[in-house]
Amino acid sequence: MSRPAAPADAPVLTAERLSVRFGRHIALKDVSLSIPRGRIVSIIGPSGCGKTTLLRCFSRMNELVSGARTRGKVHFAGMDLYGPDIDPVEVRRRIGMVFQKTTPFPKSVFDNIAFGPRASGFTGDLQGLVEEALTDAGLWSEVADELDTPALELSAGQKQRLCIARTLALKPDVLLLDEPTSALDPEATARIESIIRALSPRYTIVIATYNRWQAARLSDMTAFLDRGELLEYGLTETLFTNPREARTESYLTGRTQ
Amino acid sequence: MNRTASRRDSVGAACRAAAIAVVVGFVVLAAYLGVTASQVVDIDFLRRTPSGVAVTAGIGPALAGTLWLLLLTAVLALPIGIGTAIYLEEYAPRTRLTALIESVAANLAGIPSVIYGIVGLALFVRALGMGPTILAGGCTLAVLALPVVIVSSRTAIRRVPEGLRMAAYGLGATRWQVVRNQILPAAGPGILAGCCAAFTRTAGAAAPLLVLGTATFMSFAPQTPAHPLTSLPTQIFVWATRSQEEFAALAAGAALVLLLLLLAMNLVAALVVRGLKGAFR
């Protein structure tokens, strides 16, 4: 918690009265919040509270689920992400998302990383881009000599870093991480957390996590969601030491789960 | 101890006997075909034309007809069937209409092929004026194959893990890029296996072609789809209905050739599937 914690920076992403429903189920209700540039923001809350849905709103992933309805606005650097002339494919290239379930493509390590750039018609030095992405994700030293091996043969922790590297290869402005360590052991978790920290000045990072201590360790700001509503959002330190809402406090102290 | 052992044996022994019966049934069928066919099958048999005199008869036109029918079915049913499956799974929103199309297609895959024959006669041979030609046969078999291709392709596509889809979309891939780079490679073996099943069904179909009106004595091999309809299954039928044993032997010979053709088709498909899976891992 030693980083300078007052985000005077301009917001890069702003949600404005965002609501999402899947059929009759309301997943998000009137959520408004701003993500400051270059910071790490955690979204915490009990499972099913809408963390993942909120994350997916930022990269327009929810519309791929049939029956999903989104209302409200998301501003990305002044543009309305849900505006009529916005291409969701381009949004996903600028705002990269790493999913909770690690899903390497059944291809080589290299082809996994190169997938995004190739999809967007990248014509530059692909080799260099792949190396850079793998280096940033802390995987290069482990796979440098075996870029041709199938990605499915990597360990669980390596797979997760591969998925992060794959998204970094898009050079996104924002990195969305959904439960990045939920399936990992403490050692692999620690590695991922140190990588996230290292990425932090260059990328704006939003993490959805069920692990409140991870939020406390990593993030500058924390949002607490409960049953689709944003109950509290502020500097991580403030939220954890002096929560405004009783429900936040009881969640943080573990009295409800 | 002994009594329980003997009781276990009785169920097991009955099941074993049933399994042996299946194998015996198959062996008798295979032996009948092999022995009977061996009287007539040689290289010339593949070239000669049907004739009223059994010793000079062959399956040249019928074999050519079946190959034409397979080609037409492939050209017509595969792109449309696979394209439909991709559209319904990856593009169309899930609505009652798509659910209805899926259920109707699945059930149409199970109705008797002879029904496609009478519809093909009314539609292709008469209403569209194609006459009893190879083209009309190909169109009818394509409609017969269509539900099978659609249903098996959809099943294969649906088995692709949702995570792969989402990961690809999340990396900014367009819909078609997701389909081409993730879905089709992963679903490819299943789609191919389904298409192969559809082809086995159509290549062996005699009933619908009989209904369309099939040429029984053709003295030349069909050169274009506009030629009169002839095929191996219908030739087998025509020969089988003759009471003389020589013609039954000809039918068995044609059946053996048809079976080898189907077997070769399935083997090639199995090899390709294995190759695809290998490349994919």
Next chain:
Amino acid sequence: MMPRSVSGAGTASRAMGERLVAHGLLACTVVAVVALAAVLAVLVREAGLFFADVSPWRFLTEITWAPAAAEPRFGVLPLLVGTAQVAAGAAVFALPVGLMTAVYLHQYAGGRTARLLNGVTALMAGVPTVVYGLFALHFVTPTLRVLWPGIEAFNALSACMVVGLMILPTVTVLSREALESVPAPLLDAGLALGAPKGRVVTRVLLPAASGGVLAAVLIAMARAVGETMIVTLAAGNESRLTWSPFEGLQTLTAFLTQLGMGDAATGTREFQAFFAVGAVLFVGTYGIHMAGRMLVSRSVGRTGP
């Protein structure tokens, strides 16, 4: 670092390609739906014209089927009974043998035996029915006539036996899948209680798999009802109401093949009669198939009795 545009002009040509593909795939779907709808439309139209002329009541109750006669008679009962006889006869042969083979494959067979049996069933499933028909007429019937000289050259028994052989792979494969969906712990629990294997099979395995097995039976029956070439070749093609398995008969499907051999002109009642029979066959097999598929989807994921 300003974010690059998310609505940039570079996306225009790619969006064009995407739209092209999407429209192409939609076109495939439209063609497929039109083709399948046309099948239904032709069937409904011609059958409708027939029933406008011949009352469904007469169709279902009269006992003579002679559509091409000078004085045509349209009683479908002989065809229905013939179809039911063949299906029931085939079931007598195929259901016990197929189900027991599935149990053998699932519970008793070792790896190599299982591979052999699976190979045999796969080969049998791939044999065209006209080849089975040839086998019925030129091998099974002569063999039966050696045993019972009184049997007619065209008889129901031979057709039933070979249709049974033809649907055996369907029964075996689908029943085996049903058995495989029964969770292994359920069987282990039975065995751990000291029950002999045969008892676990009859008291635990088969009841737990009953839904799927019933579905296998239904789908196999739909195939037997729809079987055309075997009955056309082996049972003759003459409609008569008879219960004797030693005489010939005509089924719904076998009658339909005669459309290609006769010269019923479009628009005549005789022509429409084929579609009326086709519609009956369609409704029957479609219904059986749908029931079977519903049973399969309901029994999948069901854990035990």
